[in-house]
Amino acid sequence: MREAAVIGYTQSMQRRYAGAANESELIMPVVREVMQSVGVTQKDIDFTCSGSCDYLQGAAFAFVEGLNAVATAPPIRESHVEMDAAWALYEALLKIWSGEADLCLIYGFSKSSPGELRSVLTLQLDPYYHVPLWPDAVSLAALQARAMLDAGSLTERDMAEVVMRSRRAALLNPKAQLAAETSIEALLAEPRFVSPLRRHDCAPITDGASALLVASADTARRLCARPAWIRGIDHRMETGTLGARDLTRSPSTRYAAARAGVAGRPVDTAELHAPFSHQEIILRRELGLSDSVAVNPSGGALAGNVMMAAGLDRIGHVATRIMRGEADCGVAHATSGPCLQQNLVAVLEA
Amino acid sequence: MAETNPELLTKSFELGYTYTRSTGPVIGHFLTELREGRIVGTRTSDGRVLVPAAEYDPVSAEALTEFVSVAEEGVVTTWSWVAEPISHHLLQKPFAFALVRLDGADVPMLHMVDAGEEGAMRTGMRVRVRWAAERRGSITDIACFEPA
Numbered sequence: 001m002r003e004a005a006v007i008g009y010t011q012s013m014q015r016r017y018a019g020a021a022n023e024s025e026l027i028m029p030v031v032r033e034v035m036q037s038v039g040v041t042q043k044d045i046d047f048t049c050s051g052s053c054d055y056l057q058g059a060a061f062a063f064v065e066g067l068n069a070v071a072t073a074p075p076i077r078e079s080h081v082e083m084d085a086a087w088a089l090y091e092a093l094l095k096i097w098s099g100e101a102d103l104c105l106i107y108g109f110s111k112s113s114p115g116e117l118r119s120v121l122t123l124q125l126d127p128y129y130h131v132p133l134w135p136d137a138v139s140l141a142a143l144q145a146r147a148m149l150d151a152g153s154l155t156e157r158d159m160a161e162v163v164m165r166s167r168r169a170a171l172l173n174p175k176a177q178l179a180a181e182t183s184i185e186a187l188l189a190e191p192r193f194v195s196p197l198r199r200h201d202c203a204p205i206t207d208g209a210s211a212l213l214v215a216s217a218d219t220a221r222r223l224c225a226r227p228a229w230i231r232g233i234d235h236r237m238e239t240g241t242l243g244a245r246d247l248t249r250s251p252s253t254r255y256a257a258a259r260a261g262v263a264g265r266p267v268d269t270a271e272l273h274a275p276f277s278h279q280e281i282i283l284r285r286e287l288g289l290s291d292s293v294a295v296n297p298s299g300g301a302l303a304g305n306v307m308m309a310a311g312l313d314r315i316g317h318v319a320t321r322i323m324r325g326e327a328d329c330g331v332a333h334a335t336s337g338p339c340l341q342q343n344l345v346a347v348l349e350a
Numbered sequence: 351m352a353e354t355n356p357e358l359l360t361k362s363f364e365l366g367y368t369y370t371r372s373t374g375p376v377i378g379h380f381l382t383e384l385r386e387g388r389i390v391g392t393r394t395s396d397g398r399v400l401v402p403a404a405e406y407d408p409v410s411a412e413a414l415t416e417f418v419s420v421a422e423e424g425v426v427t428t429w430s431w432v433a434e435p436i437s438h439h440l441l442q443k444p445f446a447f448a449l450v451r452l453d454g455a456d457v458p459m460l461h462m463v464d465a466g467e468e469g470a471m472r473t474g475m476r477v478r479v480r481w482a483a484e485r486r487g488s489i490t491d492i493a494c495f496e497p498a
Contacts, residue, residue: 119438128377129402130460132490134438139447142430150428150473195431195468239408243449243458244400247428 005227014304051085108309170299
């Protein structure tokens with residue numbers, strides 16, 4: 001299989017409300033910036049792939065609107081996934097592996113602010129057994145947190161510790177939406193939101209976009225001094241029957257990690273897409289990360305969670321640290337669906 | 351407007367798609383039984399009973415065809431407390447979303463529990479179905495569960 005590497009990544013400011021800016025206006029600056037960072041233009045891109053969600057935009061074929069942000073004349077080769085853009089990256093890798101492309105542009109975007117995100121996400125569930133009951137994303141995550149608390153596999157202190165670490169790490173991330181120095185005690189003193197979750201256990205609602213460049217080996221070496229090589233990537237999904245899953249575990253993450261080759265690597269950084277605090281603990285266990293691995297130095301999704309980009313952001317942050325020489329081997333994870341239903345795991349190395 | 355100006359014709363309009371979807375032999379059977387006030391699941395190859403009836407085995411992906419009747423009562427296996435319902439929620443008062451494992455089933459189903467207050471909820475509590483006043487072949491024919 002041909003080698004491929006991430007050679008550029010840019011994320012917009014993570015904001016609760018992007019004002020009057022439309023999706024194209026969110027995408028255009030990050031696409032321009034990532035291409036300038038390696039000195040290429042749209043005519044150098046062999047394949048463009050985006051991740052977005054029609055339900056968030058409230059219109060069918062919403063990704064077409066996003067294409068206003070890239071130059072599409074003369075015609076380009078382009079595709080789209082109705083998923084987090086981490087899966088758009090996967091599609092681009094298929095193009096590179098099969099020799100169809102050498103340089104690919106990936107972007108993910110959304111404005112979640114105009115709607116009620118908790119309810120919009122309900123629409124991704126089983127249309128006969130789940131959607132008519134309107135179980136919102138926070139309530140479903142709370143079912144998972146309670147199952148873990150009941151099983152004794154974590155405590156509320158453990159959850160608060162994840163939040164405290166995220167807020168602290170985000171102080172060093174200028175793009176973060178939520179950053180603060182806080183304490184476990186102060187967090188546990190906050191009232192419940194959807195019990196057992198507190199508001200800070202839930203990722204914020206964020207508007208924004210991210211862009212990433214991935215290239216085949218020769219192109220990567222030509223354009224980037226220290227590419228972040230993708231050594232393994234895999235994604236797996238669990239049943240849509242919520243009750244049939246063991247919510248305290250994530251077998252799909254474990255399986256994807258085995259296929260991506262996480263075990264035995266000298267992992268020194270990790271970014272895990274955990275929109276809820278307890279999910280970071282599940283993921284860390286399933287990935288088999290040792291306590292010495294710095295998890296989510298960016299602050300993670302709890303510090304800013306652009307739907308359809310937050311998974312790609314995990315890969316982008318790991319890649320950036322490798323490209324800058326701050327890390328040598330990283331694990332990145334992206335998720336989709338209720339209670340970590342679908343998971344993608346990637347291993348990147350210098 | 352029509353009253354003040356009888357020349358104007360008015361008509362209500364709802365934007366929607368005119369598709370009809372068949373729920374098929376498994377989900378359709380579950381919903382039809384629900385309309386009759388009965389709850390059924392499907393049996394998997396390893397003998398487990400899935401409720402609501404599932405079309406395919408979550409592990410082996412095998413098509414499931416054997417229906418099994420289960421009880422109207424069961425046990426809460428996990429729950430979340432919605433202190434402040436949002437506009438879409440069907441219960442406009444504090445309630446729980448819960449996974450409820452009905453007697454005779456091996457897998458819990460997602461639904462709501464009307465317990466009044468959070469202090470009345472606990473994992474392992476027994477609950478029973480509260481049927482909707484009018485049943486029409488929908489998962490909402492179960493209005494919610496209530497403490498048994």
